[in-house]
Amino acid sequence: MPRPSARRALPVALLSALALAVPAAASAAPEPGFETLTPACVPAPPVQHPGCGTAYRGAPLPSGTPDQVVELSGADRFATAAAIAEHGFPEADVAVLVSGEDRHLVDALSAAPLARSLAAPLLLATRDDVPAATAAYLRDHAVRSVVVVGGDDALSALTPKRLQTLGVTDVQRIAGADRYATSRAVAAFLPAATHGWAASGEDAHLVDALAAAGPAARLGEPLVLVADDDPIxxxxxxxxxxxxxxxxxxxxxxxxxxxxxxxxxxHRAAGEDRYGTAAAVAVEAVDAGLPAEDVVLAPGLTGHLVDALASGPLGRATLLVGEDQSSFDVVEAWFDTYGAGRVTAVGAVSISG
Known part of the structure; x- marks a missing residue:
């Protein structure tokens, strides 16, 4: 497709301030209007959903003024996920819980479309604990139903009991024999779709699935992991x-x-590196109807990918930020082409002027 004409570039001052950092928690100014989230209850959800047929208030809509910046972060990855949940799912009755430990992130790569289809946030835990920020969100929102994604090695068999102490009464686990089977098991709970997404399940390439999670979630489409030795x-x-x-x-x-x-x-959406691939996936998403001027900037460096994981259910095109110039070039090219409406920086990505 021809490259869209440039409409508005991100201000140089904002672009030059883009960096990987560990910012303090911040919240956006009040904005008029909110997304409407309606749980998809066909097929039947994996847990009892009290809101089937109910419209939930979602994230604030962009105000319409250019160059909005929203930073969603916390003291750690668990608090960052909770901050994203408060932004995107302020009225949730259901939550999806996944491992926030680096060695188990792969189990959660396909969970974003399921979470959004349930009008639910994606929260993080460890194998043997429900961290304070996650527990606080569940308590504060009186969440009674939680879908646990991943096997006992990711979130232990005691996880349901820990959730019950927080007031959760319905816990169901979705897991397969391996990461690929888990992604297929998650996809089976999504409504029918004519388009789907696929990505590698290899540890070195998990970032590609993270880039696709937001678009897949917004479009209500499945995201499955492909094993090179058994793709059938x-x-x-x-x-x-x-x-x-x-x-x-x-x-x-x-x-x-x-x-x-x-x-x-x-067909492939790919670039020369992970940053170019994320942009190629984002272009596909925009072609499918996602707004180009309302994007997430998420960390693209190994060790910080979990922040991109938590932002998937927001359902926005996602660009990745690293420490090298290539990532900044990709971001600059995006805003040169599409302009900047609302930019949501999550976790270790900070925008400060």
């Missing part, structure tokens, strides 16, 4: 949901060329 189950899972076309996030070093054939009419 991923294709079968997508077809079972009615998928006829698939966007594969990432290049051939992530999902091998020979692994594409079992997927429904696949």
């Amino acid at each position: 189950p991923a294709g079968d899972a997508l077809r079972a949901l009615g998928v006829t076309t698939t966007t594969v996030a990432g290049g051939p070093e992530g999902v091998f060329p020979e692994a594409l054939a079992p997927l429904p009419t696949p």
Whole structure:
């Protein structure tokens, strides 16, 4: 497709202030209007959902003025996820709980579309604890139903009991024999869709799935992980949901060329590196209807990817920020092309002027 004409560039002062940091928690100024979130209750949710057929208030809508900046962060990854939850899901009755430990992030990569379909945030825990920020969100919102994604090695068998002490009465776990089976099990709870997303499940390429999570969530489409040595189950899972076309996030070093054939009419969204791939995925999302001027900036460095994970249910096009110039070039090119309406920086990404 032809490149859209440039409309408005991000101010140089704002772009030059973009950095990876550990900012203090911040909140956006009040904005008129909010998203409306309606739980998808067909197929039946994995937990009892008291809000089937109910409209929930979601995130504030952009005010319409250019160059808005919203920073969502906390003292640690768990508090950052809770801050994102407060922003995007202030009225949630249901939550999705995933591991916030780096070695288990892969189990949660496909959870963003499910969370948004339930009008639910994505909260983080450790294998053996429900951190204070997560517990506070669950208590403050009187959440009674929680979907746990991942096996006992990610979130232990005692997790439901820990949640019950917080007032949660309905806990259901979605897990498969491995990361790929878990992603397919999560996708099975999503409504039918004609388009789906696929990405590598290899540790070195998890960032590609993170870039696709926000668009998949907003569009109500499944995101499954593809095993290069056994891609047929991923294709079968997508077809079972009615998928006829698939966007594969990432290049051939992530999902091998020979692994594409079992997927429904696949095509790639990929760049020269993880930052270019995130931008390519974001372009696909904009072409599918997501607003180009309302984007998330999330950390793209290993060790900070969890912040991008928590922001997936917001359902926004996502650009990744690193420490090298290539990531800043991608961000600058995006705003040169599409302009800057609202920029939401999450976790270790800070924008300060």
